Amino acid sequence: MQNYNHYLNLINEAIGNIKYPEQPAQLYAPIAYTMSLGGKRIRPVLTLMTCEAMGGDPSHAINAALGIELFHNFTLLHDDVMDRALVRRGKPTVHVKWNDNVAILSGDAMLTMATQIVSRVDDDLLRPILDLFNTTAMEIYEGQQWDMDFEQRSDVTVDEYINMIRLKTSVLLGCACKAGAIVAHADERNASLIYNMAVNLGLAFQLQDDYLDVWGDPATFGKETGGDISNNKKTFLLINAMNRATGDDATELEQWLNIDESFHEQKIAAVTAIYERLGLKELSRQAIEDYSQRAINLLAQVDMSDDARQAFQALIAKLINREK
């Protein structure tokens, strides 16, 4: 097994080698721009690592990996339109740099390109890879729709939230691993184990994202903390707080949720204090630990060399004990 950067370099090379037609420029330039913004490339790295760990040749999985990364970036592009996000990876989002129509249409083209690229596998793998990819895509749209629905609701349960993040973010990590397993001709048992490992890793990762937004060190987290609190984002923490707060805590939380944004700093401090009084820092750490442990337990059951397993363990540690 190679290290993360080895697979990352393979992916970045493949991304650099994508040939976009020159015209119409407004269709293809936003796709090239989006793919050039970088990122951790976790999903395609997982595809290549899984393929190699399960005895396959990772070079045979490069198109599946690349297509999944393109798909992931398509979802970010359209999500940024829906969320009216101005910045992505420190650069203007596509709908800001161009306009909404360009973002919608180039996103559509990116989805079809992603489908074309994942389809560049041996004929006997085409159907399982394509079915996995399309099923996962549908789950991700469902997750995004639930996320938007939850913004309008005040009665979201923790289970509903976990299901939403599973759909919106975790199943694509599962898909990335399973695609690598399929290319390596792994059996169904191993493919399912690594899929479920990645789904649990994804849940731990997303819950940690919610945690770091409140208790992360801005210097290492890479962005200002408190953004979720400021925006009343329905995270694991806010949903638990809304479900658990009683008496004065409930009244105070309700007031902060409706306060005007000039009280930004005070709101972050006060809501963080409520979270801490409700024990959510510990609850949250425990949930992250539980999902991470499930991922590690599933990994232990997969047939792979000790060397390969250590590489995955290192990746889990890197993703979960991250400070950014």
Added chain:
Amino acid sequence: MQNYNHYLNLINEAIGNIKYPEQPAQLYAPIAYTMSLGGKRIRPVLTLMTCEAMGGDPSHAINAALGIELFHNFTLLHDDVMDRALVRRGKPTVHVKWNDNVAILSGDAMLTMATQIVSRVDDDLLRPILDLFNTTAMEIYEGQQWDMDFEQRSDVTVDEYINMIRLKTSVLLGCACKAGAIVAHADERNASLIYNMAVNLGLAFQLQDDYLDVWGDPATFGKETGGDISNNKKTFLLINAMNRATGDDATELEQWLNIDESFHEQKIAAVTAIYERLGLKELSRQAIEDYSQRAINLLAQVDMSDDARQAFQALIAKLINREK
């Protein structure tokens, strides 16, 4: 061979049998709504007709036909967002009935569903069907982008316009026919001939749409005429007029293109008169005739029974000599 309504009924039955998950409702209800709005279903009918004409069993082509119709309706859904269209087939568009975000996301889901449905073919047909479908989808996005680009340009050539409508509307008719040919295991020669037949038919059809918007009978055309003129839409007629008008005609055309919309009625009458002075009614009829004739000539070269060929000839006549 059966008649148009026979194939139409098969398609409408298949559309009625699509099972949409109940939740999340805002993701799936807009898809069901869009598919329930009806329409001529020309594309899936072409798939079934071609399959039968080339010796295949049309019931084996129903998923390819259905997926293509779903894809077509996805493009309308997203185009309506981009064009800010309020009405589609006499009903509110999805972004009006729900909102832009619902329209974007349910459109994305519709594209993936379309890909899933066209993929429900025998394993040996999966790659050719999928490649045809994805290649066509990319061409259609290019056509839509050119169409939007042309709105900002005053130097569009007739060739550029023809290429745009070929991409935006004709290749999907070609794809519909070729998909039927592939399911029928037609050889490459026959599949290409029927593809090119449909592309030429599509060009004739689109040029006729431009023609009817000016000279159609509103009672039979089914909508008010003059809409394209009123909106300065860069049709075959306006592009030819901009390229051909000289002297007073050029000055007058320029003035009408910049006039405020309270002069709606006068503008339609005046621009129509300019088109007629420039001989565009005849030029347009001739172009429609030329593309129709090419379609008929290509059809004549396809290996099929006389009965089948007559069914296609009747369809061409129905589509081109239509008054609506």
